[in-house]
Amino acid sequence: MQQERRTYSKSFKAQVIAECAQSDISIANVALTHNLNANLVHKWIRLYAQKNLTLQTAFIPVKTSAPSPAHLTMPATIRIEVPHQKGAVVVSWPAEHAAACSAFERDLLR
Known part of the structure; x- marks a missing residue:
């Protein structure tokens, strides 16, 4: 049975x-x-x-600020900060490789 x-x-x-x-x-x-x-x-x-x-993780708020002259001379980077219970995870990525950054994020959030 x-x-x-x-x-x-x-x-x-x-x-x-x-x-x-x-x-x-x-x-x-x-x-x-x-x-x-x-x-x-x-x-x-x-x-x-x-x-x-x-x-x-469905929506991550993004803080933006007005660009200053110092930011214009430095290479552009994508900076992502994800809060986590053990501490924030910070990823810095060159802006010219934004597509690779997007693929990385997509794989990370699966």
Whole structure:
């Protein structure tokens, strides 16, 4: 006899993930409380983080400033700063290779 897989609602998963986010509670303890396998809870957290990262990187605000005479004499560069929980990631790219920069970004955000 084959057992049916249990399914869980999005709201239940969100509740479990929120409980795991508390600093004084372990993921294993939350899983036991809800009669879940800890690996399943880890998977939900991983999927939530991936989805959240995808939503965050869908639009990156760009700050611009008026060019000054000093900027006109220096070679033009593309500077991209991506905030990250471990610290900002800064990429400087020569402007004459903008197409390669675009391809790099596209591959990076996949």
